[in-house]
Amino acid sequence: MKKILTAIVALAFFAPAFAGVIKESQAKREVDDAIQALAAMDARQELSTFLPQKEAYTARTYCNKARNFLSDSEYDKASFYAVLSTNYSKISLYKGLLAKAEKDKLESALAGAVVPRLKSVGFKRKGSTGTFTGTFDLKAIYAIKRRPQVDAIPALGEDMVGRVGELAGVLNAQKEVKVTFLAKGGSEDHAAKYADSIKTALIEKGIEAARIEVQTKKGKDSVEITLDNVHVK
Amino acid sequence: MRQQKISLIVLVLSTILFGIGCGSAKVADDSPDIFPSSVEKADADAAIADAQTAYNALGEDGSAETGKAKEFLDKAKEYANDKEPEAAWAAAIKAKSFCALSKLARETRSAGLK
Numbered sequence: 001m002k003k004i005l006t007a008i009v010a011l012a013f014f015a016p017a018f019a020g021v022i023k024e025s026q027a028k029r030e031v032d033d034a035i036q037a038l039a040a041m042d043a044r045q046e047l048s049t050f051l052p053q054k055e056a057y058t059a060r061t062y063c064n065k066a067r068n069f070l071s072d073s074e075y076d077k078a079s080f081y082a083v084l085s086t087n088y089s090k091i092s093l094y095k096g097l098l099a100k101a102e103k104d105k106l107e108s109a110l111a112g113a114v115v116p117r118l119k120s121v122g123f124k125r126k127g128s129t130g131t132f133t134g135t136f137d138l139k140a141i142y143a144i145k146r147r148p149q150v151d152a153i154p155a156l157g158e159d160m161v162g163r164v165g166e167l168a169g170v171l172n173a174q175k176e177v178k179v180t181f182l183a184k185g186g187s188e189d190h191a192a193k194y195a196d197s198i199k200t201a202l203i204e205k206g207i208e209a210a211r212i213e214v215q216t217k218k219g220k221d222s223v224e225i226t227l228d229n230v231h232v233k
Numbered sequence: 234m235r236q237q238k239i240s241l242i243v244l245v246l247s248t249i250l251f252g253i254g255c256g257s258a259k260v261a262d263d264s265p266d267i268f269p270s271s272v273e274k275a276d277a278d279a280a281i282a283d284a285q286t287a288y289n290a291l292g293e294d295g296s297a298e299t300g301k302a303k304e305f306l307d308k309a310k311e312y313a314n315d316k317e318p319e320a321a322w323a324a325a326i327k328a329k330s331f332c333a334l335s336k337l338a339r340e341t342r343s344a345g346l347k
Contacts, residue, residue, distance in 0.1 A: 021312065021320040077268055080323045087330040094337040097346040 020076035027075035030082035034063045037089035047096035050103070055095065059088035107173065114170055114232050121163040123227065130230040136160065137222045141194060147186055147221055153193045156201055164198060168205030170230070178228040179212045184219030191216035194223050268323070277318040280325035281309050287332035298335035302328050 038059055041051070062085035069078035115125060123134040138144050143157030156164065171177055179202075183195035195214045203209055269276070284306050291299055305328035312321035 021317065076320065076323060080268055080327070083327045084330050087334045091334055091337055094334075094341045097341050098337075098344065101344055101346055 020074075022075040022079040024073070024075055027070055027078040027082065030079050030086070031063075031066045031070050034059075034066055034082040034085040034089070037086040038063050041089040041093050044093060044096065047093065047100060050096040050099040051092045052095045052099075055088050055092040059085050059092055062088060114174075114230060117166055117170060118227070118230070121166045123225075125232075130228065130232060132227040132230055133224060135222055135224045136163075136198075137220075138194075141197065141223065147190065150187065150189045150193060153197060156197055160198070161201065164201040165205065167225075167227075168202055168207055170227075171202070171207050171211070172205070174229075174231050177211075177230050179207075180226040180228070181212065181214045182224040182226070183214065183216045184223075185216070185221050186218070188216045188218060190221065191218070194221065198223055198225070267326075272319040272322045274313075274316075274318045277309070277313055277321035277325065280322045280329070281306070281313060284309065284325040284328040284332065287329050291332050291335055294335070294339060296335055296338060298331050298338050302331035302335055304328075305331060 041056065041059065044051075062081040066078045066080075066082035066085055069075075069081060118125070118132050118134075121134070122136065122140070123132040125132050138147065140163075141156060141160050142148070142154045143159065144154060148154060171179065181195045181199065183191035185191035185194055192214070195216060199209070199212050199214065202212065284302075288299075288302050288306055291302065293299060293303075305324045309321045309324035309328060312318075312324055
């Protein structure tokens with residue numbers, strides 16, 4: 001009699017642990033799957049900037065909830081959050097892959113458009129190489145006809161600002177392109193000022209100064225810009 | 234002896250009632266943001282309808298994810314028939330989640346991404 005009573009009391013105590021439709025073994029398996037899916041998502045370092053924040057965060061919090069519910073022997077809830085966490089981890093990965101592919105596609109489209117972009121702002125391609133050259137006189141740079149005083153160099157003309165913007169777009173997309181200015185002027189000071197006007201505008205657009213090499217010499221006022229190693233595919 | 238029998242019956246009855254109580258109690262659940270503390274039949278039916286719509290939109294494509302969506306949708310319907318709204322609701326939400334996953338998986342595979 002005493003044994004029966006003990007058994008009944010024990011059953012009453014442990015009964016809540018067996019309530020619900022999900023078994024402990026299934027919940028454990030699903031929580032393990034969720035942990036693995038989360039680890040697989042975190043392992044994809046190349047996608048880290050493309051993962052959707054909301055889904056990735058949900059995957060993480062649901063995985064924690066699943067583990068907690070498993071510890072509390074609430075298998076239905078553990079299973080629920082584990083399955084959703086696994087799916088959110090995979091959804092994040094898929095969305096990350098799609099986002100990265102979209103970015104790659106846009107970059108390649110941009111690279112494909114490099115030749116017409118550069119041609120539209122006055123650059124000519126040297127054969128089928130990755131070298132482009134454009135020569136810009138005072139009219140093109142400053143919209144003036146006469147050589148200015150060396151201490152009164154005007155601001156870039158509107159057209160040149162547009163050219164610099166387009167050029168900066170290409171240079172920002174292709175970090176390996178090297179830029180060389182061959183500036184000419186009535187004096188070397190003039191030439192240096194002309195080169196400096198364009199160089200400053202490019203730096204303002206995010207181009208590193210170290211990428212631009214400047215040579216100056218006396219000659220007809222102009223700046224010849226050469227781009228080497230342009231990727232045109 | 235008679236008193237012992239009565240005590241035993243009372244204890245058995247109280248144990249059964251306690252077990253039933255624990256199985257169906259609508260205890261306030263403060264931590265999860267989507268698993269509700271109480272699921273009514275209408276909630277389960279609505280979740281099943283949503284999952285069915287998502288599954289129909291997906292169409293059978295033979296993928297593992299779609300297979301899982303169908304499996305959980307069928308389970309949800311079974312639980313609903315067995316008058317277990319909470320289990321039906323949870324299975325329906327899982328089915329819906331697999332539908333979303335399947336849709337993205339298909340898109341990713343067709344783009345040749347891994």
